[in-house]
Amino acid sequence: MRFGFGKITLAAAVAAGFLASTNAPVAAQEYPHSTVTLVTHSSPGGGTDVFLREMVGFLGKAMGPTFIVENVKGGSGAKAMAKLASSPTDGSIFYGTTPTYINTSLLSKLDADYTSLEGVANVFMDPQTVFVRADSPFQSISDVVAASKANPDSVLFGVTTPGSLDRQVMEKFKKMTGVTSRVITHDGGGDLLISVLNGTVSAAIGELQELSPQIAAGEIRIITTYTAERLATLPDVPTAREQGIDMVVNKFRGIAGPRGVSDEIKAAWSTGIQKVLEDPDFKAWYSAQSLVPAFMPAAEYDQFLNDFAVDQKAFLIEYGIIK
């Protein structure tokens, strides 16, 4: 059993390096299409949908063509992958990635799965955080570990669905620290939040975006982030790494295309994404959303996605979710 979190950290570091040395060899070149479609399996208003729709305005400015977002729902991404796999590789159509599409590929047998797609560029990482109810005695994840070691039954961990990335994080956390408290799964982020609010579980993993109304209302607190560095929006919250738990988790949001997109197109995206990440208006939006910019160019991103899939598969097999 191996996990690729170290590798993800490395990737993020490399990405930061890339950001620093903005080399733009094809910036002047015209993009070969006047309209580019970005497909998402998320419904209108969903996380990826909002991210793409927010980004396309800035992408158009940076890259030239008009970008449109198309929602291809159904089968947790299966429909969208099938559409991409049968689409031309000429740079006219792309897919907004999240871990979901890799999970769906692993959980079901599909004609077109994540291997039919190819990473083009990564844009953001959603920081994963540990949160508790406002009146909880826990101030950091070290407190949680201490309480759980003293009495494993006194602590219950909450995660979203059984096959989710946050369950994986929680199981890895237990393994690294040697705590044995039970992990309770839920149907989604909303249910998990209720379980934390009514005290059913003692600590849970969540994304800042989903939690912000309750944080603002003072009902929950973030006690630790699984990020490489402290978040600019939460400067007082320590990272897991600071507390001796060497784990950085990143839920990626990026762009993939049908396998076989030309190097010129990939280079154009590389430049385009780096440009939009520098755009001050876009920066204002994504900083408010606590999204961490994490650009990766095509070759690196494709490798990252494959590594992610290998880790995810190993996790699903170890916990008996797939054979």
Added chain:
Amino acid sequence: MEGFATAWSVLTTTPAAFAAVAGVAWGIVGGALPGISPSIAMALLLPFTYDMEPISAIVLLAATYVGAEYGGSIPAILIRTPGTNAAAATSIDGYEMHKQGRGGEALGISLVSGVTGGMIGLIFLVSFTEPLAKLALSFTFPAYFALGVLGLSVIASLSSGSVIKGLMAGVIGLMVATIGTDPLSGVGRFTFDNAELLGGVPFILVMVGVFAVSELMSQAGKPEWRKADDAQTRIKLPSFRNWRKLWKSQGIGSGIGIFEGVMPGAGGSIAAFMSYNEARRWSKEPELFGKGSPEGIAAPETANNAVACTALVPVLSFGIPGSNSTAILLGGLLIHGLHPGPLLFQQEPEFVYGLFGGLAVANVALFAIGMLMLTPAIWLVNRPKPYLMACILALVFSGIYSINHSMFDLYVVLASGLIGYLMRLFGFPFLPLVLGLVLGYLIEANYRRALELTGGDHRVFWESSISLGLLIAAAVFILASAVRDAQMARRKLRAATQAMEANAE
């Protein structure tokens, strides 16, 4: 007060008010067509709401419910064929009045009573949903399990005389609910590696099939309904003096409607008949009932429109639907990623207050549109049935296909339609199937998670006071239904033996 401001800003900045008016108009037409119940009228619209803004989509569905409860009284009064089940009580006195040449007056009473009932129901909805939702925050896994069991216990009271059939239908629903991803282990169950089934069988598809498609199939085998001979009927609103005479029956209708709307499983038809009976019991002129009594229209029509609003209380605060119509509304909420419960009020206040505002618009619009839509509704009811049914079937298929561009979805709808048709043929009730389907996952997941919390100790279900209370309520419900059924059976037996003895002499 903040809520009023929010509702106003939502209504002025989104097409929600327009959706309310459109929903009422469609509801009146759908309700007026015999066979198209409020739930079918809503199910037909559902596929078209996928790409709308959430607030417009849900206001549209809720307004359809409001409109349909009035629309059902049009054919009930004019052709003695209730357009909806809840309008059956209206047809008793409504058609009598029509025969006496007072059909327009009857329609006017129905409309005024519908608007009154809706408004009173709405006030109740606005004042009680949020406190109840706050209560739902203290619901833990065992409490949700018990709530689901209470929801299912309704099956016992529904199908009087055929409890066995009710249970069978419920079990089918529960079985379908097991398809999809296992809530605790994450393993796929009966998904056959098909990505479409990872999230389970979408219960919207099953509902459209079971309600709408099977109704069309069985309508094809029924004779044409009667046609309204006098298509020129005009609504005559009651004068203030006459309206004042109806206050008592409208009060009875509102009270019963509010109560039955909040209770799971009761719904509009029970409320309508109960309030008809109570209005007769308390009337100064009980002898007029059955012979064209205005009170006999006012009471049930107030009740079923009050139900259309208060039935949203359990849906918005707990996510538990009490009837077919609200199950579809719940489906509409889930499509848009809106999870009912305490968080809905914190995270989506614009949605909640916008919905309340939209319902207020719908009830006001009902008054105006109710008068405008009468002639088109009668015209439509008078069209040949085969054409109408063919159009509705086309609407179902194009609507479902447009959601995901998926043939798989269409097959699910067709298969559910066939199952629904067979269920009708053999006299199985639908609601247990729907309840099993909607509540099955809730019950299973929360039962297993509760045991996960305690490491397998079942005491958790009676140590939590909420869970204990709900489980006792469910037990009382089932026992009371069993006692009632036994009494009815004994009465029947006695009647039969008396008849035999009489014959023997």
